[in-house]
Amino acid sequence: MHDVFFNKTAILGVGLVGASCGLALKEKRLCTAIVGYGRREENLRQAKRRGIIDAYSLDSRAACEDADLVILATPVGLFSGLVEQIRPSLKKGALVTDVGSVKGCLVPAIEAVMPQGVEYIGSHPIAGGDRSGIEDARADLFSNALCIVTPTSRSDQKAMERVVELWRRLGARVELLDPDMHDEIYATVSHLPHLIAYALVNTVGDINPDYLDYTGQGFRDTTRIALSSPEMWRDIALLNRDNLIKFIGLFRNNLDTLERLLVAADDAGIEEEFRKAQALRRKLQ
Numbered sequence: 001m002h003d004v005f006f007n008k009t010a011i012l013g014v015g016l017v018g019a020s021c022g023l024a025l026k027e028k029r030l031c032t033a034i035v036g037y038g039r040r041e042e043n044l045r046q047a048k049r050r051g052i053i054d055a056y057s058l059d060s061r062a063a064c065e066d067a068d069l070v071i072l073a074t075p076v077g078l079f080s081g082l083v084e085q086i087r088p089s090l091k092k093g094a095l096v097t098d099v100g101s102v103k104g105c106l107v108p109a110i111e112a113v114m115p116q117g118v119e120y121i122g123s124h125p126i127a128g129g130d131r132s133g134i135e136d137a138r139a140d141l142f143s144n145a146l147c148i149v150t151p152t153s154r155s156d157q158k159a160m161e162r163v164v165e166l167w168r169r170l171g172a173r174v175e176l177l178d179p180d181m182h183d184e185i186y187a188t189v190s191h192l193p194h195l196i197a198y199a200l201v202n203t204v205g206d207i208n209p210d211y212l213d214y215t216g217q218g219f220r221d222t223t224r225i226a227l228s229s230p231e232m233w234r235d236i237a238l239l240n241r242d243n244l245i246k247f248i249g250l251f252r253n254n255l256d257t258l259e260r261l262l263v264a265a266d267d268a269g270i271e272e273e274f275r276k277a278q279a280l281r282r283k284l285q
Contacts, residue, residue: 004166006031006068006095012060012082014038014047017099017128018073019137022052024170027139037063038074047134061089069166072098076106077235083110092117097163099125101186102239103150103179111154119159122150122179124186125172140171147172150179187243192251194233195244197226 009025011018014036022034036053037060038044044056057063064070064086072079079100090096096118100106107122114120127145147167151160164174177185201223204211237244254273261269 004030004162004169008032008067009034009069009071010037010064010067011035011053011071011073012037012063012086013072013074013078014044014053014056014134015073016133016136017125017141018071019047019050019052019134020127020139020141021071021073021099021170022047023137023139024142026051028169030166030169031069035063035067043134050134050137052134052137060085064094065089066091068094070094070096072096072100075229075232075235076100076102076239079106080109083113087113087115090115090118094118095159095162096120097123097166099123101190102183102236103148104183105239107150107152107179111152119156121155121160121163123163123167124148124150124182125167127172142167143171145172147174148177148182149174150177150182152179183240184243187240187247191236191240191244192247194225194228195237195248196251197223198233201226 006025009022009031011022011034014022018036022036025031025034033055034053036044036047036056037058038056039058041056041058044053044058047053048056060082067090070086070090072082074082079098083096092115094117096110096114097120098106098110100122101124103122103124107120110120110122125142125145125147127141127147149160149164149167164176167174258270258273260266261273
């Protein structure tokens with residue numbers, strides 16, 4: 001079993017997932033002290049009051065000084081700039097990981113700027129939801145959740161094994177994926193659904209916003225993820241845009257098929273499309 005105890009951990013971005021990392025690390029006693037970094041001091045104060053972090057800094061470089069573990073938990077669009085900032089203060093032997101949901105373009109970019117003796121391994125816990133604040137943070141957020149770890153040919157084997165063991169200790173089920181494969185999969189099952197949810201709500205708004213007063217549970221279930229942070233999802237959409245552009249085209253083809261069947265009043269064709277989707281959806285149960 002690999003040693004996953006860290007004297008000092010720096011969590012950069014103390015939102016829902018970052019704060020839950022802090023709570024889980026403390027509950028499992030996997031580190032001595034946690035320092036948080038973020039842009040809003042009041043949020044960091046609140047995190048300290050709740051015992052999520054032990055100290056905080058508004059300076060990312062200062063937060064990472066002497067840290068054994070650094071967790072990038074800001075919106076993914078900030079990762080590259082953040083890594084450039086903290087690079088001079090990363091000590092030899094430090095382990096850097098993240099909780100971002102885009103990997104294809106970010107993993108090689110972050111690997112390329114790691115100082116000598118500092119290892120970076122990408123990770124993506126499939127946990128959270130439409131809330132993004134520390135109010136909903138909890139130590140068991142990762143319990144039985146899937147966590148994707150994305151090593152590359154450049155990855156240090158021991159560092160990768162430590163990251164895998166870390167997430168397992170935090171309660172997650174770990175799977176290894178190539179960064180590009182990760183992005184293709186999550187474009188289909190996460191990023192595209194978010195775009196569709198935003199577009200669906202906007203479509204109702206275009207027809208008549210007052211119609212939202214008449215929604216039932218089906219609409220609420222279908223569009224719940226449109227409550228997610230626009231800033232976070234803007235970054236995700238742009239960083240995985242090549243996959244999304246391709247898959248939006250496929251989604252449009254499916255809508256076009258339904259439109260053609262409706263125009264033709266093809267009841268058998270419509271039912272067949274619905275049955276096909278129902279059979280696929282049942283695989284999730």
